[in-house]
Amino acid sequence: MLRRLALTLRKWAGWALDALYPRDCLFCGRPSGDGYVCLDCLGRLPLRRNPSCLICGAESAMPEGPDFVCSDCLRHRPAFERAFVAARYEGDVRRLVHDFKYHGGIWLTRDLARLLVALYLDRLAPLRPRIDAVVPIPMLRRKRGARGYNQAELLARELARQLHLPCRAGLLRRVATGVPSQTRLGRAERLRNAEAAFRPAHPRHLRGKTLLLVDDVLTTGATCDACARLLRRAGAKRVYVLALARPLRV
Ligand SMILES: [Zn+2]
Ligand SMILES: [Zn+2]
Numbered sequence: 001m002l003r004r005l006a007l008t009l010r011k012w013a014g015w016a017l018d019a020l021y022p023r024d025c026l027f028c029g030r031p032s033g034d035g036y037v038c039l040d041c042l043g044r045l046p047l048r049r050n051p052s053c054l055i056c057g058a059e060s061a062m063p064e065g066p067d068f069v070c071s072d073c074l075r076h077r078p079a080f081e082r083a084f085v086a087a088r089y090e091g092d093v094r095r096l097v098h099d100f101k102y103h104g105g106i107w108l109t110r111d112l113a114r115l116l117v118a119l120y121l122d123r124l125a126p127l128r129p130r131i132d133a134v135v136p137i138p139m140l141r142r143k144r145g146a147r148g149y150n151q152a153e154l155l156a157r158e159l160a161r162q163l164h165l166p167c168r169a170g171l172l173r174r175v176a177t178g179v180p181s182q183t184r185l186g187r188a189e190r191l192r193n194a195e196a197a198f199r200p201a202h203p204r205h206l207r208g209k210t211l212l213l214v215d216d217v218l219t220t221g222a223t224c225d226a227c228a229r230l231l232r233r234a235g236a237k238r239v240y241v242l243a244l245a246r247p248l249r250v
Contacts, residue, residue, distance in 0.1 A: 035110075082241070084120075133205075175198070213228065
């Protein structure tokens with residue numbers, strides 16, 4: 001209760017500060033109006049230097065052609081159709097996402113969701129995906145309780161609101177497995193561990209549906225792959241993925 005009150009106060013404080021101090025764009029440093037990212041930079045999404053894999057959105061460490069597909073996707077096609085990522089997870093983006101995730105920075109929701117909306121309109125909308133529902137990557141109940149919110153859910157709700165799409169956080173549940181997530185594991189094992197951590201719910205609402213999974217940071221992409229796999233096994237037709245940021249793979 002107290003935690004919720006603190007978060008609400010923080011949100012109001014954020015809005016009040018927004019009204020008083022105009023901000024500079026995080027990416028180019030020029031005045032950005034009421035957001036953290038200016039319209040010019042939003043128009044230049046994804047905010048990365050190298051081309052990204054057409055399938056999983058991983059940014060290549062080297063210059064590649066525009067139709068580049070990474071070696072992981074060539075070997076094992078993920079269960080989602082396509083994943084799109086707004087920015088490289090470093091510098092200001094990393095700090096911003098950190099504040100949003102770990103320091104109660106929920107007033108950042110609208111701006112960060114704006115990045116996702118721009119990405120959606122630019123990359124996904126031209127594919128005419130006919131999204132039936134936006135689904136956030138869920139968090140363990142215990143963890144959500146301690147933090148007071150699930151940042152992926154905040155993003156998904158705001159994105160869905162701005163795009164006039166329904167948001168269905170209940171279609172996927174997270175369960176405790178006791179297995180820590182380890183990026184050094186092999187792909188198959190990583191995927192197996194990730195799959196064990198989620199359960200699709202309400203198969204009735206999944207059958208034949210096209211879903212848009214939303215997460216804040218993709219690291220290996222195994223979580224989204226596992227969720228897409230489970231949702232499709234439970235009847236979903238197609239799954240797309242939108243994420244704020246992903247580290248450069250080396
Ligand atoms: Zn800018
Ligand atoms: Zn890929």
